[in-house]
Amino acid sequence: MGTFIQLVIDGLSTGSIYAALALAIVLVNQATGLINFAQGGMAVLSAYIAWQLTQFGIPVLLAIMLSIVVSFVLGAIVERFLIRKFEGGDPDTAVVVTIGLLTLITGVCAWIWSYNNKLFPSLFPLETVNIAGAVISVRSLGTIFVIVAIMLLLQLLFVGTKLGLALRAVAINPQSAAFSGMPVGRLLMVGWGLAAGLGAVAGALVAPQLTLTPGMMDAALVYALAAVIIGGLTSPIGVVVAAWMIGVLENLAAVYVPFIGHDLKIAVPFIMIFVVLIVRPQGLFGRKSVVRV
Template sequence: MERFVQLVVDGLATGSIYALLALAIVLVHRATGLINFAQGSMAVFSTYVAFAFVQSGLPVWLAIVCAVVGSFVFGAFVERVVIRRFEGGSHDVAVVVTVGLFVLLAGLSGTIWSYNHREFPSLFPLESVSVGGAHVGLRNLGTIVVTILVMGLLQLLFLKTKLGLALRAVSGAPTSAALSGIPVGRMLMIGWGLAAALGAVGGALVAPKLFLTPSMLDFVLVYALAAAILGGLDSPVGAVVAAWFIGVAENLAGGYIPFIGDDLKIAVPMALMFLILVIRPQGLFGRKQVVRV
């Protein structure tokens, strides 16, 4: 039983890392209708900024706060200067632009801070506590708690605030939203800014578990995209639940199925994800789109 609890909690902590990037992807999609493939490299760039603040002598929590604020401004800048030039055309072109941003920011991070591995300090203590007989690190618990808080705040933003309703209106029908008096351009900037800030939080939580490198989140982004699609690209709750499902499923498969182990454990949640999407293409919490013809 102790091993089971250990695997589940570790899987939830790993899934929470996927969830933070998945939430950023969902946020951009709900605001603009696009999937941002540059989300991982934007988060890494923000983490390097936080690392620079730490090196200058700031406490780690203050460095992360400064990086999050800077990331919001940077995300809004990217939308205003780069993405907006392509938003009126094909979505395929805009998606390709985000792929180009991914390559550009990864190269820029390596050029400025080098490609050497760097250690990033943890926001949470490294001690562990006993949960059901298993030893659970406070860093893992902190990551889970932060993910739950972010998910709840995003859900409140979209469902209970005028800003969230405006973001949803701009994503669903930008022309109608503009005719209703909603500043479409400003909403798109805010959406990208919030997603970049959220990515900075995810990067700061991932970096202490890994070495900080320009490619730190490349593989995590694959899981995050899978979680966002599985949960439903318009559902913050769905993205988190799907990310937890992926994290726990791969941990349990690697721990209890001998021939799978660590090398093939990712195949289990991906296979289950494929089956779920065949049955429910809009994702676990996504909504079917009804089109009038």
């Protein structure tokens, strides 16, 4: 029983990292209607900024908060001077632009900080607690708590605030939103800025568990995209639940399903995607798109 509990908690912790990136992807999509493949690279850049600040003697919590602010500004700048040139055009072109941006950011991080592994200080104590015979790290519990808080805040933003409703209106129909007097350009910048800030949180959560390298978020981005497909692009709660499902089922399958093991556990999210797309194409928690003709 202790092993099962430990696998579940560790899976929730790992899934929370995927969820942070998935929430950022959902936020950009809700604000602009685009899928940002550069989200992982922006998270890495934020983590490097936070790490560099800690090297100057700034406490890790303050460094992470400052990196979130810097990331918000950078995200807004990217939207204003790069992405905006492609918004409203062919969506495939915008997707290629975000992939190119991912490559550019990764290269810049490697050029400035090199590919050498760097140790990122943990935001949470490196202690453990005993829960029903399972040894659980405080860092895992802290990671889960952070993602739950962010998920609830995002859900509140989209459903219960004028800013969230305005972001959704701009994503659905920017022309109608502009005719209604909404500052579409500024709202798009805010959406990208918030997503970049979320990416900074994801980078700060994953860097201590791995080591800080330019490509550390590549695998996490794949899992985040899987969580977005499974949970649904329109539901922040849905993508978090989907990310947790991926993390937990991966761990359980690796230990309890002999023919999968640790080598094939990466197939678990893709099997889940296959099943969900057949049963519910809009995602487990997503809404169907209705198009009037």
